[in-house]
Amino acid sequence: MRVVLAEDLALLRDGLTRLLEAFEFEVVEAVDNGPALLPALIKHRPDVAVVDVRLPPTFTDEGLQAAIAARTEVPGLPILVLSQHVEPLYARELLSDRNGGVGYLLKDRISNVAQFVDAVRRVADGGTAMDPEVVSQLLARREPLAVLTAREREVLGEMAEGRSNAAIAAKLFVTEKAVSKHINNIFTKLGMPPSDDDNRRVLAVLTYLNG
């Protein structure tokens, strides 16, 4: 899989390149500033881009802006955004085109290499990878969720992070069948239309939580 990487700290850029190459990704270009990112994304059209939010020259959010701009140019271009902190506001902006293939993770998560690589693959496949901290902030402020049982809220959180039924089942030590039963209950209780497609379903959940 071909990857474009944008990270201004050399240490992290090299580390990420090494890490990704160790898992059979090919880093076609690694840029260290905002203005170079958008052209690189459009030129290479990578299978997935891993982008830091804050980049030179202004050290604000040009990574995020470039990612959003690239996705208007190339709809559905898979992008995983990394940051030292997460904001539900940014998550909402990334998800707003409802195309999937979006990830938004704290840089801390890289330290769990297996999970991080899994997230990169998921985003490349058009799935979603949402940081647990974003999800917990979203869950905290939605009052209607009181109708859900504790277990259902747990499943909802896992689903919002972008996990598949199988992954949720493995994480919560239950069967896949039990998971899909919980998911059906959640969708009924919250009045959301059911969907068989995993990615579509995650997006629906995140849209609901963002609403």
Next chain:
Amino acid sequence: METRSWVRDGLRAIAGGVYAVGLAITNLPLLAVSLVALALSPVPFLGLALLPWVTDLVRMRANLERRLAGRAGIAIACPYHPPPERALPGGWKRFRWIATDPATWRDLAWLVPGALVGFSLGLLAVAIPLYGIEGISLLPLWLYLSVDWYGYGVFWPIANFSEAMLSMPQGVLFLALGLGAAPWLLEVNAQFAKLFLAPTKAAELRLRVAQLTETRADTVDAQAAELRRIERDLHDGAQARLVSLGMTIGLAEEMIERNPAAARKLLVEAREASGTALLELRNLVRGIHPPVLAERGLDGAVRALALSLPMPVTVEVDLPARPQTPVESAAYFATAEALANVVRHSGARTVEVSIRYADDVLAITVSDDGTGGADPARGTGLRGIDRRLAAFDGTMTVSSPPGGPTVVTMELPCVLSSPKTSPSSGTA
């Protein structure tokens, strides 16, 4: 609506006229006792005690005049020097404090002209509408009929019955004139008082220095406390965790040959510890300068904040560019504190935040539909906002009647920098 407020202002000003006349009359006895006190000031003991006491009375009178002027829309600041510390009544220190304050002598100089102007303008403000009411009540008609010689308005004397009847429309005109003129008369009176009773340039500067000294002390205190908190958080938090992290990794290094399984366990532990350290640093950074504020400015940061509140928050922002970083930060934390107060105390269901910039002032209002009754004198939260803003000459006003709604208005004088963002260091 227009007319009603016009009539209300007029009536209020007429009442102010009555008040002004009454106050003006007190000037003469005050002048008399002041002169006596001045004449007696060389007398040992008595002189030292008498002049400060009389000056207190004069100042009370002058402060009433300042309040009256304030009601007429002319703000007159209080010009007096702060009293010296440990000054005994009747002591030399106190006497010197009074005698060396130019405001004391300006007050005295004002007593006579102030009385004349206040009396005549106040009387005029009352007399014109009263004359109008006389006309409306057709009093001239009865007087004309009974005493046979009387005049009103343009008819001097009234020659016949119909001229007497015309006093009614004339009275209406006089009343209207009186209502319209009264606020203006009081304003002229206030402007005149301002000539004498307002602080001189030097006194204004002195007041400003006193205010700056106080806000600077507050700012320095707050900053020192903040630095201390950051130091302690780093010391007990991230720093300690990094030390233990180093130890764990060192231990794992030792064990990797002999006991790979245990080393592996230690490494997992180390990774978790690094995660916790990062979490603590992130929370700390958020408290110092929220990253979203650096990235998106006040607009984005307040919107991000709004997303995290349990109730719907409407955010309206009209900012052509970004304020300077310290002002922006103060504005953000003041808004955050105001919103936190809403969540903690108001029981509101919706909140509105509006951020505007006009005439070199950044104005932020936070209004909620909660229970009201917020008192800045009680809560530390609102006082904290006030202190934060005071460092930039900003102000906060709270309107919170019992039963709500509560509106907190914060104003910060500032200039906006060039549009968009200014560079800062660090990465996301």
